[in-house]
Amino acid sequence: MTVEHPTTESPTGPLAANVVGRRREIDRVSRALDAAAEHKFSLLMFEGPLGVGKSTLLDAAAEVAAARGFHGASALLAPEGSGSPLHVVHRLLDDVLMNVPGDVVETVVSVAKAQGFDLVPWLTEAQPPTGQDDRRVFASLARVVGALTARVPLCFVIDDLQCADASSLRWLSYLAERRLRLPVVFLLGRTAGAPVEHALALAELGMAAERVRVDGFGLGDTESFLRRVLRTEPEPEFVSTCARLTGGIPLLLRWCAVPSAEDFAVCGTPELGMAVLARLNRHSSELVRLVKVLAVLETPTLELSAAVTGLTAPAARDAVVHLVGLGLLADDVSIAFAHPVVRDSIAATVSHLEADGMHARAARHLHEASAPDLVIARHAVRTHARLGVGIAEALLRAADLPLTDRDPALGTAFLTRALREALPPELRRHLLLRLARSEVHRDPRRAAAHLSEALDYVDDPQSMCTIACRLAQILQFEGHYAEAAAVLRRAITDVGAANPAVVAQLRLALHAVVPGRAAEGAMVGDWRRFPGAGRELAALVAGIDATTGEDLVRGREAALVALSRGVNSILHEPHQLVATIDSLIRVDELDSALRHSVEMVDEAQRRGLELLGALGHTLRSRVHRHRGELPEAIANAQLAVADVRRAGGDPRHFTFVYATEALVRALVEAGDLTGAATAADAVGLTGLLPDSWHHACFLHARGVLRMRQGDVEGALVDQLASGERLAVWSGRNPPPRSWRSNAAMAYLRLGREQDARQLAVEGLELARRWQVPSSIARALLTVAAATRGPAAEASLAEAEAVLRGSPARLLHAQVLFALGTHRWQHGRSDLARRDLVLARSLARECGATPLLTAIEDLPADALLPGEAEAPVLPRRASVLLTQQERKVATLVVAGASNDEVARQLDVTRRGVEAHLTNIYRKLGVRRRTQLQSALADFAS
Structure with a gap:
């Protein structure tokens, strides 16, 4: 053979x-x-x-x-x-x-x-x-x-x-x-x-x-393999992504091959998971059980994995070693998957019921082992099984951890999950309050529902007062004034006469959130005798005084108390926070208002709260507009509108209307009437609007726009309707949106001079009582326009004097223009030229295109040559920078960014921004590029 x-x-x-x-x-x-x-x-x-x-x-x-x-x-x-x-x-x-x-x-x-x-x-x-x-x-x-x-x-x-x-x-x-x-x-x-x-x-x-x-493919072989699987030439980026995510393992490449690198992130599929599990099952069913737990629980500890799978610790350890050898796990210490796509694919094979059971067993084991609350909560929130009061308490504690400040949605999820347990009434009430506090920035309606439920679990008068006030404020924000009033009146009845201090707080809240309430001066004036309410009550009083004009000194004091520990201290009450910062704007405390609104925006961005960010940007826009910084005002208002849209806000909601009003006002002042009309159309460019505070304010902005568009009659209708509605809340206070001045100007354009003078004089009387420079100057400007003739110069001169040193730069420019043109028309050319030059310089810095156009349309000899223009704000020898401000200014002039300045001086970025705000104010400049010349002038 x-x-x-x-x-x-x-x-x-x-x-x-x-x-x-x-x-x-x-x-x-x-x-x-x-x-x-x-x-x-x-x-x-x-x-x-x-x-x-x-x-x-x-x-x-x-x-x-x-x-x-x-x-x-x-x-x-x-x-x-x-x-x-x-x-x-x-x-x-x-x-x-x-x-x-x-x-x-x-x-x-x-x-x-x-x-x-x-x-x-x-x-x-x-x-x-x-x-x-x-x-x-x-x-x-x-x-x-x-x-x-x-x-x-x-x-x-x-x-x-x-x-x-x-x-x-x-x-x-x-x-x-x-x-x-x-x-x-x-x-x-x-x-x-x-x-x-x-x-x-x-x-x-x-x-x-x-x-x-035999190892995974290298880059070249990966490219060849993908070319064969896809039957097309793969992009280099796609090849490198596949090689990196799979280690060149053919099984993973075959199941995960998709047309583009962008789709590769979602390539984990149940089919791939089943293929891996089928191969594992040929070796050991225990490996299948363990790898599914590891995929679902996302790299738990070995002890937890053993507990959830029902394996002994030694058996779990051996299984992990096998999985490392098989190339599924990276190592036996972290027990993390070597390839995330494998983890995702295996997890996709696990049914919802099976995963629910895994997380339930994990939460129970961790609770018994006294694990950290956050670790327990992350599993408890992913199961519907009843876990008991102990785990509900762990969820509540986890929601209060600093981590949830950066991820409020996570804290909300923890609290919502805890409410599914059978809880004692006191714990349930506490959970409902905490949940409403976390939801108020994201979903006010759900917050209101949870506060309403919490009222059924409370007997303590002070707790009832706190819950009722928060619920009423949310309803007010939503425009549900009747429901807000009903909540507070019910609380007043339930608390009873035996608790006069609590009843007084509830009546104060009723006065603040419900239109048509008569002012109760003594009650507002005694706000300090309720120490338990603290800064929240101070914010309430600040908002009332700013709205009604009852007491400027008290309102400013209350606002400062409310914000004494920063916006974080009342961040859970966004309505009160907005009212407090708004009260600072109404009394011309613009630097303070800007500082707190910047802090508000920073907190919103840090925590991912779009609605809170929208409110902060809107407040910043209002401050910038009052200061004559129109580009900044427009930018912040646009950010506010974008935040609301991103959060899915209702166009009728306070936050959207508030932001849109700010955008319309800023665009009108900048001369962009088309942009302003487009923005206003989202709320209502014509026709009736809902009967709410924010729509009343928007009516004022719409009236200003219609006046600039030439629709004088429409503008008058809007201003009078706005004033009628605002009077329900603010009485005869002048600051809310100065509708009297705008209505008076409309009357003048229509030839109704008597009506114009009547409104102008009424506005001036109220402004003098209010004693805020910008309010007085605006009223004087209107009186001058209504009276005309030689007598108008006295009003305009007084208005200009009131505004010297005021942060209301745009209004100052408007007053200077009116004063200059009046003096030019009456033969006082030298004084007129000085006024008009200052008005032009201010208008340029503010970006007020309509005002600049009006100035440039004056006769050529009414203006000095450009090179002869005087500085907008004269330097004063008494202005001194602090040592730290000098350091900041020097570094900024040298070209350092805010972050670089913060690192060199070992301060926060927010601190640098606050110093720059003070420096700009003291030197009379508005931007970094003006600092060098300003410092040189100051040094000389």
């Missing part, structure tokens, strides 16, 4: 020719086949992580062997089928003998019988070779193989070698150790890290075999 030697030309089939990235391994197989042709026994063991493509490699290698004339047999092993002795050897020999000529089978059987080994009963499993000496059986089987190779060379392929029985592993070691002169090649595939029942036997074989490591 002669051996048919294989060809030496190393032919390959389609699979081997097309396999990607495995040329080194295929070449090694070819060399082993060459050695077998010279009767040199070879045993190659290919090892690699799960999904690296060992099976594909072994199939390609078998194809190469077949093309070279080798007769082959293969065995794909599984743990449940490898229990009997020599199970793998039986499968290989059975496969070979089923596919060789009958005379070869007879020869082999004869050889076996000569060795005292009956091969046929064993192969039919009727009589397995038990009770015999292993070495003798191994020798007999070796001679059987030798008999087979007398006719044809053999190539045996065994995949998932870790599942082989111990006796088969020892027989393979026996063959390797004997170094038989036979044309035989064994190609073995082993999944690294997979559980091994017969570890010592496999280790012994590993020492005898030639081990070949």
Whole structure:
């Protein structure tokens, strides 16, 4: 009998020719086949992580062997089928003998019988070779193989070698150790890290075999693989992204290949997860349970993983080690997934019910182990199971952690989850209050619903007062004044006469939030005798005084008390916070108002609160407009509108209307009437508007726009309607939107001079009582326009004198223009030129295009040449910068940014901004580029 030697030309089939990235391994197989042709026994063991493509490699290698004339047999092993002795050897020999000529089978059987080994009963499993000496059986089987190779060379392929029985592993070691002169090649595939029942036997074989490591693809092979899968040329960025996220593992690349790199972030699919789990299940069901827990709970501790899966700690540790070896986990310390896409895909295979149970078991275990509240809460919030009061309390404590300031939605989720438990009334009330506090900036309607429910769980008068006031303020913000009044009146009734201090607070709140209430001066004046209310009550009083004009000194004092600890102290009461900062604007405390509105915006951005940010930007816009900084006013109002839209705000809601009013006013002053009309149209460019405070204020802004557009009658209608509505809240106070001045100007344009003078004089009387410079100057400007003639100059001169040193720069420019034109018309040209030059300089700095146009339309000799213009605000020798302000100014002039200044002086960025605000004010400049010349002037 002669051996048919294989060809030496190393032919390959389609699979081997097309396999990607495995040329080194295929070449090694070819060399082993060459050695077998010279009767040199070879045993190659290919090892690699799960999904690296060992099976594909072994199939390609078998194809190469077949093309070279080798007769082959293969065995794909599984743990449940490898229990009997020599199970793998039986499968290989059975496969070979089923596919060789009958005379070869007879020869082999004869050889076996000569060795005292009956091969046929064993192969039919009727009589397995038990009770015999292993070495003798191994020798007999070796001679059987030798008999087979007398006719044809053999190539045996065994995949998932870790599942082989111990006796088969020892027989393979026996063959390797004997170094038989036979044309035989064994190609073995082993999944690294997979559980091994017969570890010592496999280790012994590993020492005898030639081990070949199979790893993920490099960048070039990844590109080739993706090209084949996608059937198109992949982009370089896509290739590098795939290589980085998968480690070049073919299994992951095949399931995750998508048309673009942008889509790769969402490539985790249940199909990929099921493919991974199916392969794991071939090794151990415990690995499947554990890896699902790790994917769902997102890298928990080993102890928690064991508790949730029901494994013992040692078993969980062993499973983790296996998963690391399989390439699924990065290491056995962090127990994090090596490839996030695998984690996401496995998590996608877990049903909602199964995941719910995992999180419930995790929360209970962590609570019993006294884990941190935040750790417990993150699991409790993801299950619907009843967990008990203890975990509800942990959720409440977690919601109060600093982390939730940066992520308020997380705190809200914790509190909402805690409310699903069966709780005692006191804890439920506390949770409802805390939840409403976290929702007020994001979803005021839900906050109102939770406050309303909290009222059913409270008997304490002071607590009832606090809840009722907060609920009423939210309803006021929403424009539900009747509901707000009903809440407060019900609370007054429930509290009763036995608690006069609490009733007084409730009446004060009723006076603030409900239109039509008569002022109760004594009650407002005694606000300090309610120490329990603190800054919240001070904010309420500040808003009342600013709205009604009852007491300027008291209102300013209350505002300063309310903001004494910064906006954070009353951040949970946005309506009171807005009213307080707004009260500072109404009394010309613009620097303070800007500082607090900046702080408000910073807090909103830090916490991701769009509605709060919109309110802060709106307040900043109003401050900038009053200061004559129109570009900044427009920018902040646009940011406010964008914040509301991003938060999904209702166009009728206070926040949107408030922001739109600020935008319309700023655009009108800047001369952009088209932009102002577009902005106003979102609320209502014509027609009736809802009967609310914010719509009454918007009517005033719409009237100003219509006046500039030439619709004088429409403007008058809007201003009178605005004044009628505002009077319900503010009585006869002049600051709210100066509707009298605008209505008077409309009357003048319509020829109704008597009506104009009547409104102008009434406004001036109220302004003098209010004693705020900008209010007085605006009223004087209107009186001058209504009276005309020589008598008007006295009013205009007084208005200009009142505004000297005032931050109301735009109004100052308007007064100077009116005074200059009046003096020019009455022959006082020198004084007129000085006034008009100052008006032009201020108008330019403010960006007030309409006012600049009006000035430029004056006769040429009414203005001094441009180079002769005087500074807007004269320098005063008494103005001194503090030492820290000088340091800040010097660094800014040198070109340092605010962040760089903060680092060099070891202060916060907010501190630098506050210093710059003071520096600009003291030196009479508005921007950084003016600082150098201003400092030079100051030094001289």
